[in-house]
Amino acid sequence: MAKPKIGFYWCASCGGCEEAVVDLAEDILAVTAAVDIVFWPVAMDYKKADVTSLPDQALTATFINGAIRTSEQEEMARLLRAKSRYLIAFGACAQLGGIPALANEFSREAILSWVYQDAPTVVNPERVRPAVRTDDDGRTLTLPEFRNVVRTLNQVVEVDYYLPGCPPTPKLIKAAVGALLEGKLPPRGTVLAPDVALCEECPRKKTKPQDLHFTAFKRPHLVPLDPELCLLAQGLVCMGPATRGGCGALCPGANMPCTGCFGPTSRVRDQGAKMLSSLTSAMEAKEVPEVEKVLAGIPDPVGTFYRYGLAGSLLRVNTTAAAAASKEAL
């Protein structure tokens, strides 16, 4: 019997997710023994044609990491969707939008003018901007279109499973691949991680007081941190209570607050709003001036509460409308 065919692809991402696959270390040998990797452009020289030539659903599973920003990413996502039985959003960017989706705070125009013109390190007297099509001396060069907004993978194509994390941990990857090979998959749409918030597995859990009321918020680089005490109790915005567990509380274990990369539990639609709602419910200050003073301790609320979740959040529900607008712009 032929081995199941597997693909890996990356979209708007940093490459960390690809490293995560390699982080399986010697366990990757077992994976490669069990499957045929037929598409993995980051690791080896594959071309788009290697996929287009396959019949539909020829791949058992494709792991896509990264968010969708360009027309090329969208095209590859659609192609791989068609060719795969299971499409797995791999990592925070594919699942939630991730760090690239923080760009949704700014318009496409603001991004391009900053990156190609206004940033102090840029020298571009001709004000050249990347263009979808450039005719130069009889040759035609094309570039993918830079869309108006960053989207999650499931805002573009249907996704079967999600592997959360920035990046997903080797343990979760192994479990997911194992389940895939054994055919023991949960219902479609499931996030392949525990559905309980991180606090449950956090070594600092016991030190969180029951009557915690926030009087000030601090940022990790500004205060010496107690290595054992609950980080929220130390006035840090730790996203742990609003974030799915499964990582083993790696960041709190390294004396850093959770930043929320595993996204919310299945019961929460908007991780950032939920955490804000929770923190502000327990704020000591009740009058506007004091409230503002306390909130001044969080100078970048979007970057704090929506570090990974902006694209999929309620703050950007009209992404489809924005995407349609960008298609018209083509």
Next chain:
Amino acid sequence: MKVKDDQPLRIGFYVCHCGHNIAGVVDCAAVAQYAATLEGVVLSRDYKYMCSSPGQELIREDIRDHNLNRVVVASCSPLLHEHTFRTAVAAGGLNPFLFQMVNIREHDAWVHTDKAAATDKAKALAAAAIRRVARHRPLETTRAPIHPDVLVVGGGISGIHAALTLANAGKKVYLVERDPSIGGHMAQFDKTFPTLDCAACILTPKMSAVRAHKNIVLWTYSEVAKVEGYVGNYTVTVRRKARYVQEELCVGCQECVEACVFKEPKFPDRFNVGLSRRKPIYMPFPQAVPQAVVIDPERCIELKTGKCKKTCLEACADRHAIDFQQKEELVQIHVGSMIVATGYELFDPRRLPHYGYGRYPDVLTTLECERLISSSGPTGGELRLHSGQAPTAVGFVLCAGSRDYKTNRWCSRTCCMHSMKLAQIIRERTGAEVTLFYIDIRAPGKGGEEFYDRALAQGVKFVRGRVAEVSDCPLSPAEQGKLIVRVEDTLAGMVRRIPLDMVVLAVGMEPQANAQEVRRIMNMSCSAEGWFLEKHPKMAPVSTFTDGVFIAGCCQGPKDIPDSIAQAGAAAAEALALIDAGGIDQEPNTAYISEEDCSGCKSCVDLCPYKAIAFDPVKEKASINAALCKGCGVCVAACPSGSIGQNLFEDQEVFEEIEGVLAHA
């Protein structure tokens, strides 16, 4: 669309005209027609009065005849008729929570004039409810038992009356009073308006009855320190302050008072509003209940220094009632309901320096005047000036601190009558000239206007105008040595200066200084002024937003003795109704935590205003006691992992509602 149990959705939609209340602004037929087009709606009607018997019958019959499995009624506020319609739905054989109400009266017809837009809004609200109701699940009300004992807080006339009513009905009552004796303000009054019957004659029998009643546990000199629990099952911690006298041993002979090393009474007597003096050991007032002396630890030499001859102990040698070792005690009791009757404070006229109170000894408050004319008062009932002479001209300044944006905006309701009562007594007993300075005379109620007439007939003069100033600066020989009231007489149309011997300020009522603290302990709400808030000003005047906690008397707002007693009786009846129902149905709109979802982050635990959330330190999970939960939703909003849900306010229900309202827009 299918409902959860896989039955196809069959929604009945009703829009109520509410006479012209709704139909005058909203095109009800158009709303019904629109609703008929929405998914799941199999029947849509408009009707003149949905809350009427035929309206309710309509719902019942339609459920049977059309096999409805969801009902939506667009009418008034759920506060008014949600229960009515749920009952009708249940009578039709459907779970009463498979129902949703849309408020198109208060939220729509009453606040809009544009008919087309108002009709559109009614459609949007209807669409929202229709989408929401599809997500409703059958819910069950639960029944919690009720502890039959009642706590009454405050031993004024309201608290006394409530306690006696309950005790006479066979209920055990704990009556907790802050002062060393019950009686409250009424005990300080000489006579009561409008009948001029003696206050003591009607109050003291009730005070003695409280003391003697086998069903009443009377704890004076005590305060409620903590309340835990919920309707039917409250645990109350009462702080019993040290009296330094064993109440059950003291017979009230007061030989100890005689024997006290202080030969003369030196300290202001609170009962006489500082107009007389008492010793460190004292009887609060002659008719005090309990008849037991009390020692003021701030004044007693033994308690302050431990170096007194303790002559009082010798005087009480046969009874050993005096106990300098007595300590404050915290006692826990269990009750099912509570009546709060903590009364009021009087406005402090020092806040009105232009009236000279505190500066001129013959400027008094109505209560001070009351004590002066009382036969149990410091002068034995003789009205005297500071100089010891009898006054020949007395003035009453009404609305001192009341109906004034600078102090208290409200009318205290009793000051006009109170002043007219004092004026009549002064006229009768001394023959002095009495002038009332008023803005409006408010003498409502039974016998009020007649009482006003009686004052007029007795020759009490009435000058309409808010007094500008009380001074002692004479401008003429006639004003020499007098207090001069300067007032614009708005009927005569001139500014007048009226020389008087005594000026009485009719000070109004204010919430007790510790009302906010009591509010927090008892978990009640306060109005902006600080009066305890009733659940509904008309329909639930003695209930509060906390089930099982009732209010009576002036803690709810200024009122006279008959009204206070009426309220106390009403509060007692409400408590009795609760107790005799044997149990209480609880709204199922409670929050719940699914144990496997909870991460044990504790974010919710301390936020619950009803102390319904407990954290299990072994399982490391939080859980909600549904009997304590009032469905406020604070924990639901605060749970960062979305592991707290709330019946009738599930995320899915709320999202459907939002999308429904937006879909129409």
